Amino acid sequence: xxxxxxxxxxxxxATLTDRQREHVEAAYALLEHSREPVHRQELHAxxxxxxxDRLEQLLRHTGRVLVQVDGLRFTSGYDDTVxxxxxxxxxxxxxxxxxxxxxxxxxxxxxxxRSEERLAPDTWTSPxxxxxxxxxxxxxxxxxxxxxxxxxxxxxxxxxRVRDRADAEGGYVPGPQLxxxxxxxxxxxxxxxxxxxxxxxxxxxxxxxRRNRTASRENIR
Amino acid sequence: MNEHDTALWWAKIRSGGPQxxxxxxxxxxxxxxxxxxxxxxxWFLPNLPPSAAPEVLAEYRQEPATLQDSAGTLRVFAAxxxxxxxxxxxxxxxxxxxxxxxxxxxxxxxxxxxxxASRRKLLSASLRRLEASRWVLQTADRVRLGPRVTGWGSLExxxxxxxxxxxxxxxxxxxxxxxxxx
Numbered sequence: 202x203x204x205x206x207x208x209x210x211x212x213x214x215a216t217l218t219d220r221q222r223e224h225v226e227a228a229y230a231l232l233e234h235s236r237e238p239v240h241r242q243e244l245h246a247x248x249x250x251x252x253x254d255r256l257e258q259l260l261r262h263t264g265r266v267l268v269q270v271d272g273l274r275f276t277s278g279y280d281d282t283v284x285x286x287x288x289x290x291x292x293x294x295x296x297x298x299x300x301x302x303x304x305x306x307x308x309x310x311x312x313x314x315r316s317e318e319r320l321a322p323d324t325w326t327s328p329x330x331x332x333x334x335x336x337x338x339x340x341x342x343x344x345x346x347x348x349x350x351x352x353x354x355x356x357x358x359x360x361x362r363v364r365d366r367a368d369a370e371g372g373y374v375p376g377p378q379l380x381x382x383x384x385x386x387x388x389x390x391x392x393x394x395x396x397x398x399x400x401x402x403x404x405x406x407x408x409x410x411r412r413n414r415t416a417s418r419e420n421i422r
Numbered sequence: 423m424n425e426h427d428t429a430l431w432w433a434k435i436r437s438g439g440p441q442x443x444x445x446x447x448x449x450x451x452x453x454x455x456x457x458x459x460x461x462x463x464x465w466f467l468p469n470l471p472p473s474a475a476p477e478v479l480a481e482y483r484q485e486p487a488t489l490q491d492s493a494g495t496l497r498v499f500a501a502x503x504x505x506x507x508x509x510x511x512x513x514x515x516x517x518x519x520x521x522x523x524x525x526x527x528x529x530x531x532x533x534x535x536x537x538x539a540s541r542r543k544l545l546s547a548s549l550r551r552l553e554a555s556r557w558v559l560q561t562a563d564r565v566r567l568g569p570r571v572t573g574w575g576s577l578e579x580x581x582x583x584x585x586x587x588x589x590x591x592x593x594x595x596x597x598x599x600x601x602x603x604x
């Protein structure tokens with residue numbers, strides 16, 4: 202099995218020194234495969250402009266971009282144009298029930314907590330679990346399918362299972378993969394949540410209005 | 423294939439696991455091409471240099487996004503490996519399709535104390551998780567190894583061969599010289 206030749210890596214990294222190449226490849230591995238975002242101290246490629254440029258090129262060639270999580274930590278996410286094109290072509294790796302469960306957890310753990318000012322704006326992880334009862338009883342999802350969906354979402358890192366403790370009920374919170382969302386993807390998700398959780402709110406009307414305007418402008422073009 | 427189409431393929435595989443395409447499809451840059459045994463289709467999966475692959479994470483003490491052994495998924499995978507790879511001297515992929523009853527037999531020995539119903543539940547839930555990331559592929563009552571297993575390097579394969587010997591046999595053969603002990 203040939204594992205060492207990769208024309209894509211070779212073409213992007215060709216002009217780098219061995220040391221720079223090592224740093225860029227390690228940073229690529231850390232950003233792409235870590236469960237959690239990585240501290241910038243570990244990402245030596247970010248400290249040198251040439252290496253950083255090649256790292257971003259390498260990510261872009263593989264449909265990804267660098268995402269800064271906070272002042273210190275980084276991860277990688279889908280390139281917005283690539284994600285938009287795949288979605289427009291109907292690409293959807295999650296089933297309807299899986300998306301419904303994910304949306305429920307985002308509503309209970311993020312949207313409600315944020316509207317009560319228990320979470321800061323633009324935060325997509327949350328310490329407030331969505332209970333199994335919230336997912337099963339309050340929704341119209343079939344129980345067996347919903348449980349299977351939750352277990353697959355946990356395996357994919359989109360949800361994290363919170364175990365029962367004496368003082369609190371167990372359940373699900375958004376998983377570390379949510380930190381990979383780009384600023385544009387977070388803005389889109391925020392709008393979708395408003396449309397889902399408060400369809401009659403003036404904010405939802407404003408979002409629909411703006412989307413209609415953009416859509417009709419694109420149609421004229 | 424241009425750069426943009428290549429990026430689309432990488433994103434598809436990142437989100438949906440290794441992808442199957444008709445046999446004549448061009449390979450996206452940097453992808454490994456795995457031909458199905460019937461030669462009708464191919465699988466694409468990233469061919470990362472070892473210095474950019476998940477094994478780098480250990481050096482930096484970072485946790486990879488691995489499949490959690492929630493409720494025994496890895497035991498089910500071990501049982502599949504034992505049944506679909508009858509001879510560890512051969513290549514792991516494509517291996518052989520195995521009957522679910524054989525996998526269940528091995529699982530029974532790996533999970534003593536579980537009753538039949540709870541073992542069935544464990545088997546079907548775990549296979550679903552394993553299939554989602556293409557570690558295994560399922561057809562009706564059979565299971566085979568998925569393209570994902572070709573991502574293991576030679577070092578990991580030698581460890582796997584050691585482990586293979588510790589997994590019980592699906593159909594323990596009766597002693598060939600039974601009863602003729604001198």
